[in-house]
Amino acid sequence: MLQIESLSLSYRETRVIDDLDLSIKRGESLAIVGPSGAGKSTLLSYIYEQLKQDAALCSQSQGLVDALSVFHNVYMGALARHSFAYNLLNLAWPLAARREEVAKLCAELYLEAPLQKPVSSLSGGQRQRVALARALYQQKPSFIGDESFSALDPVMAQRLLSLVKARHETVIMVLHDSDLALSHFDRIIGLSEGKLVLDKPTCELDGEQLACFFDNQMATS
Numbered sequence: 199m200l201q202i203e204s205l206s207l208s209y210r211e212t213r214v215i216d217d218l219d220l221s222i223k224r225g226e227s228l229a230i231v232g233p234s235g236a237g238k239s240t241l242l243s244y245i246y247e248q249l250k251q252d253a254a255l256c257s258q259s260q261g262l263v264d265a266l267s268v269f270h271n272v273y274m275g276a277l278a279r280h281s282f283a284y285n286l287l288n289l290a291w292p293l294a295a296r297r298e299e300v301a302k303l304c305a306e307l308y309l310e311a312p313l314q315k316p317v318s319s320l321s322g323g324q325r326q327r328v329a330l331a332r333a334l335y336q337q338k339p340s341f342i343g344d345e346s347f348s349a350l351d352p353v354m355a356q357r358l359l360s361l362v363k364a365r366h367e368t369v370i371m372v373l374h375d376s377d378l379a380l381s382h383f384d385r386i387i388g389l390s391e392g393k394l395v396l397d398k399p400t401c402e403l404d405g406e407q408l409a410c411f412f413d414n415q416m417a418t419s
């Protein structure tokens with residue numbers, strides 16, 4: 199699905215990803231872990247650029263439009279699936295079928311906020327679920343997420359990750375939660391200072407190894 203060879207990425211003169219090789223297979227669930235500043239988001243953005251035809255991105259910055267409602271923000275996930283005129287109509291006077299679709303999706307994400315509520319008035323966890331709903335509403339085969347559950351409690355994060363996995367063939371996510379990585383992903387890769395220092399099937403890893411990794415003590419695997 200994606201073959202990356204000798205990838206180096208820089209911001210101005212600062213190298214952030216350094217000579218990285220990585221292959222990702224269709225159908226995989228891949229967690230990207232590592233300390234803050236290791237280059238995880240930079241690598242994830244690169245991966246999304248390569249796969250964006252078939253992938254929905256749920257980024258750390260979310261990109262929600264604060265002044266618009268929950269419905270409008272979620273509906274934006276479907277813009278590419280419909281004509282300009284149809285989208286314009288739906289954004290001005292949402293059709294009952296689309297409202298029901300968005301309401302059903304929000305309910306599946308345990309998002310209780312009224313659809314007409316502006317996202318500016320939502321909590322951090324609710325905003326994160328609106329961003330997640332918008333990504334799911336794209337209905338793409340692959341999901342690419344950057345700490346998509348960071349504002350949610352562990353039980354909610356587990357539930358929503360299960361839902362994301364049930365709806366996508368391939369899932370690639372940056373995670374800061376080792377339990378989530380171990381319980382829901384086939385493979386875990388770890389970055390440290392822009393280098394790939396871990397790449398193993400989850401079944402070959404345990405919590406202690408990953409805890410060391412998150413504590414930034416792990417040597418090259």
Ligand SMILES: Nc1ncnc2c1ncn2[C@@H]1O[C@H](COP(=O)(O)OP(=O)(O)OP(=O)(O)O)[C@@H](O)[C@H]1O
Nearest residue numbers: 209210214232233234235236237238239240241372
């Ligand atoms: N737009 C940018 N311009 C300049 N430097 C950047 C930019 N974005 C990120 N960086 C730098 O690149 C490095 C890697 O950042 P990146 O966000 O990829 O790391 P990360 O592992 O995702 O970190 P975190 O877990 O804190 O989100 C950091 O040193 C960061 O300061």
